Amino acid sequence: MQVLTALHTDVGIRKQTNQDSLLLKVAQTSVGKVVLAVVCDGMGGLEKGELASATVISAFSKWFDKDLPPLLQNQNWNEIQARWNLLLKEQNQRIGEYGKRLNINLGTTFSGLLIIDEHFFLIGHVGDTRVYKIDSKLELLTEDQTLVNREVQRKNLTPEQAEKDPRRNVLLQCLGASRVVEPQFISGKPTLHTVFMLCSDGFRHMISKEEIYQAFAPEKLMTEQQMKNKAIELVELNKVRNETDNISIILIKVD
Amino acid sequence: MASMNRIIDNKYEILRMIGQGGMSKVYLAMDSRLNKQWAIKEISRINKNGFSEVNLKAALDEADMMKRLDHPALPRIVDIIQEKDVIYVVMDYIEGEPLSKLLENNNAQPQEQVIEWAKQLCNVLDYLHTCNPPIIYRDMKPGNIMLKPDGQLKLIDFGIAREYKENKVGDTVNLGTRGYAAPEQFGSQGQTDARTDIYCLGMTLYHLVTGRSPAEEPYGGVPIRELNPILSSGLEKIILKCTEANPNDRYQSCAELLYDLERYDEVDDTYRQNQKKKLKRFGIVSAAAVFSLVFGAFAQVMNAQKVNNDYEVNLDLGDTATTQEQKINYYEKAIDIKPEKHEAYYALLTTFKDDASFQIEEEQILKKKINRNLAKLVETDHYSDLAYEIGKTYWYYYDYGSENTDDNQLTRIKAAKTWFSDVVEDPENKHFAQAKIYESIATFHEEVNLKVEEASDQGMYKEYWENIEALLDFTIENKNESEIVKLEVYKLITNALENEVRKFASDGIEKEDLLEVFHTVRSLVDELDVSTDKTINLKESITSRFDEVVKAIDTAFIEQ
Missing domain, CATH: 1.25.40 (Serine Threonine Protein Phosphatase 5, Tetratricopeptide repeat)
Known part of the structure; x- marks a missing residue:
C-alpha cells in the first residue's frame, strides 16, 4: 500500500495560542504500512488547553512506538480497539485529576485514525473534531458529540439551525472534563484510492462540503506537496472568511 | 493574596482556604473579637495568571447590593473591606455539604425530599426575582446549594465576581460545567431572566431525583420516568415544563412553579384519571340539564378558575x-x-x-x-x-x-x-x-x-x-x-x-x-x-x- 500524507495547523486570526495538537506517524512494518493520525482540539484557559491536547498526543505517540509493535506481530486487530478505549479513559482520568488539583477546567477532543496496510483501520473519537472519508464523494465518518448535534437528532433543531446556534461549541464529552467517556469507534478494512481527512472544528465552519471535496478528491492529490498546498489553501480560505478558531487538518491518501 | 495566619482589617484571622476560582478565593476566617467564624471572599484585580479581569468597582457595587438582601436561604454579607487591588467580602460561613456531594456516586435523592428542596429553592428564587430590580441567580446547580445540618438549604457562590463568563462563540467548552444552563445562556446575545433560573432549577431537580447529571447521557433531555419509572408523573411534567427550550413554554414565574410543586401529586396521571372518571359519571347525569347553560357559564368558570x-x-x-x-x-x-x-x-x-x-x-x-x-x-x-x-x-x-x-x-x-x-x-x-x-x-x-x-x-x-x-x-x-x-x-x-x-x-x-x-x-x-x-x-x-x-x-x- 502506498501512503501520502500532509498536515497543516494555524493559530487563526483571533486567538493567541494554538490549542490544537496533531500527530502523524507512518511506519514500514512486517505487516505493511502503518499510519497513525490524531487531531486533538484542546480547551481551557490560556496555555491549559494546549497542555491537554498535547498530553493526549504524546500518549498516543508513545503507544505507537511501544505498545503497537507486539500487537502487530500477533495480528490481533480487534484487541486494538480495547487498548484505545482504555488509553482514552486513562487520559480522561489523568487530565481530570490535574484540572481538579489546579482547580481549572481543561480538556480536549480526540479524533484518531489507525491504518494497518490493507488489513484494518480503526477510528476512535471523542468530541467535535472529525474524520472524513473522500473517494467518489465526501463522507463524514465520526459523529459530533455536541449539544446541537444531539438536538438535531432529537429533531429539536434542523441541521441549518444547528450551524447558527450559539451552543454549537458545547461538547457533550471530552477528555479531561467528563466523568465517564464513551468514545465512538469505527473499524473495518480500508479501501484504496481513498483520502482520509482529520480536522479540528475550526476547519469546517466556513467552507462548504463541496469546497472540501473539490480540493481533496483523490484524483487531485498526486503528491504530498500538492496535498500540503491544498491544505494551506483551504486553511487560508477559512481565515479570509473570518474563522476565529485554531485551524488544523491532516490528510492521508492510500493507494 | 491573603496568606494563612494573616489578619485582615485587624480583626479577621485567615484560617484556611475553602474554595478557589479564577479570580477569587474563599477563606475561612476567625473574627478575633467576636470569636466567630466567617467566610471571606477575596476578589483580586490580578488573577493567578497575572491578567486583569475583574472590574473591582462593579464587584463592589454588587457587594453593596447583596448586602441589602435578607433571606434565610442566602448568606448574609456582614462586611466589605476594600484595599488597593483587592476586595474582601465577609459573609456567613455556611456549615454543611453541597448537594453535589450527595450526588457523587449517582445517588438519586428521595422524591419527597427533592420536592421539599424544590419549594425552598423556589422560595428564594422568588425572593430574588421580586427584588427591585430583579436579581437573576443564573447559576443554580447542586454544587451551589449547601445542605445545612438543620436540613435547610442555602445558596452559595452568590453574585459577586462569580466565575460566570458569557461564552464566546468559537471557544469550545464542555457541557460538564454548563449542563444546567439554559439555551439562552449560551452565546453573547442571550437574554436571561427569571425563566432562566427556572430552567436551571429544573435541571437541578432532574439531577437530584434521577442521580444522573445533565452533562451525562442522556443529557437531561428525557422525562425522568424513563430513567426511573416509579417517580411521579406530576414531578416529571413539572421538570419538563421547567426545562423547555423556549422560555415562553416554561413556568413564567416561581410562583407558578411553586403552585404546581405544592400539588405535584394532583398533576399525577392517576389522580387525573380518577378526577376524569368522576367528571364522566357526573357528566352523563347532568349533561342534558346543563347543556343550555354551558355556553354562557363557560367563560365565567374559566375566569373564576384563574x-x-x-x-x-x-x-x-x-x-x-x-x-x-x-x-x-x-x-x-x-x-x-x-x-x-x-x-x-x-x-x-x-x-x-x-x-x-x-x-x-x-x-x-x-x-x-x-x-x-x-x-x-x-x-x-x-x-x-x-x-x-x-x-x-x-x-x-x-x-x-x-x-x-x-x-x-x-x-x-x-x-x-x-x-x-x-x-x-x-x-x-x-x-x-x-x-x-x-x-x-x-x-x-x-x-x-x-x-x-x-x-x-x-x-x-x-x-x-x-x-x-x-x-x-x-x-x-x-x-x-x-x-x-x-x-x-x-x-x-x-x-x-x-x-x-x-x-x-x-x-x-x-x-x-x-x-x-x-x-x-x-x-x-x-x-x-x-x-x-x-x-x-x-x-x-x-x-x-x-x-x-x-x-x-x-x-x-x-x-x-
Missing part, C-alpha cells in the same frame, strides 16, 4: 415565605384578589400573633383590609367565626404601645368588644357562650367608671364576677389555649381581686368563693410552664401580686 389560582398561589407563597413581612405581603395580595374569602384573614391574624404581639402597624394593615371589605364579609357564611378570632387577637395580643400593662389590658379588652358583639348576633356560632362572656366583661370595663361617678355601680360587680368565673372555666377546659391567653386570663382575675374585692363583697359575693377562685388561679399560675420572655415576665408580674390579693381579700371582709 382568580382562584392566584388566590391560592398567594396563600401558598405566604405559608412558605420566611419573613413576616413577606407573609403579610402575600396574604394582603390574596385578600385583594378574593376579599370575601376568610382563609387569608386567618393566615394574616396568625402571622400577626406569631411574635406574641399584635402591633399597631399590624392593626393598621388589618383595619385597612377588613374595613374595606366588611360589608361583604358580614354577609358571608361563618363570618362570626372570623369575628371571634379577630376579637381574641385584640383581647389577648393587641399591643398599642402603652408602658402601663394594666392600662394596656383594658384597651385591648375594649378594642375587642365590637368583634365579640358581632359573634353574639349569631346564636348558632360555636363560640357564642364565650363571646357573650367576653362582651359582657368588656361592657363592664367600658361602663364601670361612669357608673362609679354616677354612684350607680352597685350590682354590676356580681355579674362581672360571674363572667370572670365563666371565663376561667372555659380557659381551664380548653387545654390547648396558648400560654399568653391563659396568663392574660389569670392576670385579669388577679387584678379584679386586688382592685375590686370590696365591690365584690358589697355585691354579696362570699369570701370563700373569692378565695377558692384565687387559689385555683394561684396553682394554675404556679403549674404553668412558660417558654418565652414575654410569658416569663407576665408570670412573674402576676405572681408578684399574690400577697397583695390575699391582703386585699382579708381587709375587705374585716371591714364588713
